[in-house]
Amino acid sequence: MPEIDAVNARILTLLQRDGRMSNAKLSEALGMSETPCWRRLKRLEESGIVEGYQANLNRRKLGLGVLAFVQLRCSEHDPAATAEFQRTVEATPNILACHNTTGADDFLLIVVARDLDDYSAFVDSTLRRLPGVTSIRSNLSLKEMKASNRLPVAPPFA
Template structure:
């Protein structure tokens, strides 16, 4: 396991701000030479702390005007139904996130669609076909006040 010391925490913070930052620029920000900086970065990647790099897209500018928070309740929890449920969730491009939750509902999804008609079609063709689903409740986002994938980096975490 890679310990998150002050330098590793700074690397993670800098890369969350700019995932395309070169090793040379990263080393410059950290006031260290490039080779030890590169080694630290590789250890963070190999340990799985850094899972990958991707561009953040503006969903509205690519035509995804609807964001929904969907609560699902299920009656079936056997292995076959769960595996099929997970397969459908993982392969649906409209579903950004899915969490198995406590409380009255079993799952909370974050889903996107072009518009309300597209969202309605998604509910009919995807969500209503999930095995064992007995209840679907959607809350549509009226205004997005904050959206971030940035995590607070806890120093000393392993």
């Protein structure tokens, strides 16, 4: 595992801002030559710290106007039901994220839909058919104040 020193932290921060940044521009921004910069980036990729690169899309411009936070409670927790639940969640593109949580509910999902009718159909056709689901509570986002998948990266402090 490569050390997250100040240079690696800067590489990760820059790439989170612009994943298409060329090695030449990255090395220029870091004030270092291209070969050592490329080696550091390769080590970060090979270690799995950098998992991949993707475009960030605007959900509203794609017609996905509804963002819902869905809390699910399940009565079944056996391995077969859990595996079926996970398969369905992973295969459903409208579910952006799913977390197994503490508290009264078992799962928290982040779901997108075109509009309220589309979301209602999604609840009926997908969420209510998940094995063991006994409770579905939805909170709809009225205003997205911050959305990011950028992680804070800092070198260790002395």
